[in-house]
Amino acid sequence: MMNMIKEGLENNGLITAFAIIGIVMYIAYFLSDKLTKGRVHGSAIAIMFGLILAYIGGVNTGGEKGISDIQLFSGIGLMGGGMLRDFAIIATAFGASFSEVKKTGISGITALFFGVFYSFVIGVVIALCFGYRDPVALTTIGGGAVTYIVGPVSGTAIGASSDIIALSIAIGLIKSISVMILTPIFAKKIKLNNPRTAMIYGGVMGTTSGVAAGLAATDVKLVPYGAMTATFYTGLGCLLVPSILFLLTEIIF
Amino acid sequence: MIIFGVALLSICMLIGVIVGDALGGLMGVEANVGGVGVSMLLLVLAVDYLKKKNKLQVKSEEGIAFWGGIYIPIVVAMSAQQNVVAALDGGGMALLAGVVVVVVGFLSIPFISRIGEKAKVNEQEIELSILPKEQIK
Numbered sequence: 001m002m003n004m005i006k007e008g009l010e011n012n013g014l015i016t017a018f019a020i021i022g023i024v025m026y027i028a029y030f031l032s033d034k035l036t037k038g039r040v041h042g043s044a045i046a047i048m049f050g051l052i053l054a055y056i057g058g059v060n061t062g063g064e065k066g067i068s069d070i071q072l073f074s075g076i077g078l079m080g081g082g083m084l085r086d087f088a089i090i091a092t093a094f095g096a097s098f099s100e101v102k103k104t105g106i107s108g109i110t111a112l113f114f115g116v117f118y119s120f121v122i123g124v125v126i127a128l129c130f131g132y133r134d135p136v137a138l139t140t141i142g143g144g145a146v147t148y149i150v151g152p153v154s155g156t157a158i159g160a161s162s163d164i165i166a167l168s169i170a171i172g173l174i175k176s177i178s179v180m181i182l183t184p185i186f187a188k189k190i191k192l193n194n195p196r197t198a199m200i201y202g203g204v205m206g207t208t209s210g211v212a213a214g215l216a217a218t219d220v221k222l223v224p225y226g227a228m229t230a231t232f233y234t235g236l237g238c239l240l241v242p243s244i245l246f247l248l249t250e251i252i253f
Numbered sequence: 254m255i256i257f258g259v260a261l262l263s264i265c266m267l268i269g270v271i272v273g274d275a276l277g278g279l280m281g282v283e284a285n286v287g288g289v290g291v292s293m294l295l296l297v298l299a300v301d302y303l304k305k306k307n308k309l310q311v312k313s314e315e316g317i318a319f320w321g322g323i324y325i326p327i328v329v330a331m332s333a334q335q336n337v338v339a340a341l342d343g344g345g346m347a348l349l350a351g352v353v354v355v356v357v358g359f360l361s362i363p364f365i366s367r368i369g370e371k372a373k374v375n376e377q378e379i380e381l382s383i384l385p386k387e388q389i390k
Contacts, residue, residue, distance in 0.1 A: 021326045021333075043325045050332030058338030066334040073333075080330030086289050088327045090266050091320035093293035094300060101297065111365050118361070119354050126350045144347075145354045167347060170339055174351025180332065186359040191366075200365050204358045208289070209335075213328045223324065224293060231290035235273075239280050 006072065013075025021079065024049050044184050044217030051177060089212055089227050096224040100195040107196070108229050111203030116237045119145045119206070120245050123171065135250045136160050140168045142249070143241040147207050148172025150237035157242040176210035183214025192218060195225040202226030206233030258316025265295040 009016045028049055029042035053073075054066030063069030068077030078084070123145025124138045132138055140160040144151030144167065151168025154160075160168075183192070183201075191197055192215075202211045202225065211230040215223045273288020300317075303309040341348075 017330060018326075021330050024329060025326055043329075046325070046329045047332050050329040051335065051337055053333040054335045054337040055341075057333070058336060064336045064339065066337060068334040076330045077334050080327055080332070080334050085327050085331055086270075086292075087262065087266055088320050088324040089289055090269070090292045090296055091262055091317050092324050093296045094262075094314070094317045094321050096293070096297050101294070107365060107368065110368060111362075114361070114365060115358065118357065122354050122357060123350055126346060126353065130346045141350070145350050166339070167344075169336075170344070170347035171350045171354075173336060173339065174347050175354050177335070177337070178352050178355040182355055182359065190359055190362045192362075197362065197366055201362055204362055204365065205355065209328070209331060212324075213332060216325045216328055220325065224297075228290050228293045231288070231293075235276065235280075235285075238277075 010071055010074070014078050015075070017073070017075035017079040020073065020076065024053075041184060041217045043220075044181075047180055047213050047217060051180075085209075089208075089223070089231075092220075092227065093224040095221060096195070096228075100225065101199070101228070104196045104199040104225070108199045108203050111200040112206075112229060112233055112236055115204040115206050115233060116146055116150075116240055117245075119175075120237075120241060124249065133253060135246070135253045137164045138253060139241065139246045139249045140164045141171065142245065143237065144168025144171035145175065146172070146237040146241060147234050148176065149234050150241050153238050154242040154246070158246055172207070176207040179205050179207055179210030180213040180217070183211075184217045187218045192222070195222065198222035198225035199229045202229035203233060206230050206237065208234065254310075255312055255316040255319075257310070258313040258318075259320070260316075261299060261313070262296065262317050262320060265299060266292045268292065269295060 025042070025046050028046035032042035032045050057063070057065070057067035057069050057073070061069040065077055067073045068075075068080075120142040123142035126145075127138050127141040132141065136155075136158050137160060139158060140151055140155035141164065143154035148169045149172070151172050152165045155165040155168055186192070190201070192201055198215060201215075205211050205214075205226075208227060208230040211226045212223055215226045269290070269292025270285060270288040272291045273285035276288075277285055296317075300309065
């Protein structure tokens with residue numbers, strides 16, 4: 001009997017994922033309403049639950065894909081995978097207005113360059129504090145502070161060792177998760193309540209998953225604006241870090 | 254029909270992703286560069302255009318709105334499959350670097366926001382005083 005249920009759930013992985021995530025969302029919104037009177041947004045709690053599930057999955061399987069490494073929950077991997085995620089992010093642009101996008105043009109681009117540059121510099125400075133002196137390692141770690149894609153892409157391009165690449169991924173992941181958690185907390189202080197600021201925020205932070213989740217937990221209407229600039233950030237990072245920023249690092253160290 | 258909206262969304266995504274891959278190829282990076290951003294811009298433009306021409310039916314809009322609405326659950330599923338263990342195992346340095354970068358980012362946003370606003374005002378001034386409107390993009 002148990003086996004039959006398990007098989008039924010596993011054979012319909014994506015549908016199982018819809019059901020499980022639906023239940024998680026319900027519990028999260030219930031807790032948001034009853035425990036915090038809506039002050040902590042339900043989606044923020046749901047994302048935290050997601051991260052906790054990922055941790056449980058990782059500890060139990062030793063795998064890299066959180067809860068989706070457990071066979072029963074493999075459909076969550078499909079549901080939260082790149083294809084459906086991008087499809088849904090793009091769909092959120094449906095509510096965006098073009099005039100707002102145009103208005104933010106210049107400051108959005110400024111934010112993009114600033115975001116990549118300062119993240120890289122902070123990554124390098126912290127790596128220096130922890131005793132790294134090799135320009136390849138410094139650049140890779142700096143790239144990780146940009147995003148967990150820029151780190152490994154740059155590291156591979158300039159020939160970094162795999163432990164440094166893993167470290168750069170870890171930094172990028174922590175960045176992404178901190179953005180998810182801290183955005184609703186900082187939102188009021190930085191006036192994150194309009195498309196303009198959302199686009200600047202997306203350009204400064206850059207990590208698409210973090211920005212999109214952070215905005216979802218703050219105000220769903222802002223997601224398209226932040227996500228739009230954030231998706232250009234990784235590209236800019238992949239362009240600048242292994243080239244200009246690596247050369248600069250090599251000259252200085 | 255709902256499928257028209259879904260198809261419009263799909264076409265925008267496919268074009269964006271192909272453009273993003275091509276950009277990545279041009280840059281010599283094995284990544285999609287800004288594909289999602291391009292797709293979003295295309296969708297905004299397409300919806301804008303179709304609405305002006307009165308060619309977008311409510312039913313078609315629902316096909317796009319549904320996927321926008323399912324977005325948060327997808328983000329929850331996405332966070333459930335992050336390598337959280339590795340992120341925490343990466344040691345104190347990863348934690349420090351990741352958090353410091355984000356906090357500094359938040360602190361700098363109000364300043365960048367201000368710089369941008371100034372630029373915007375200047376642009377309007379120029380627009381009013383010197384250049385004919387068509388020349389400003």
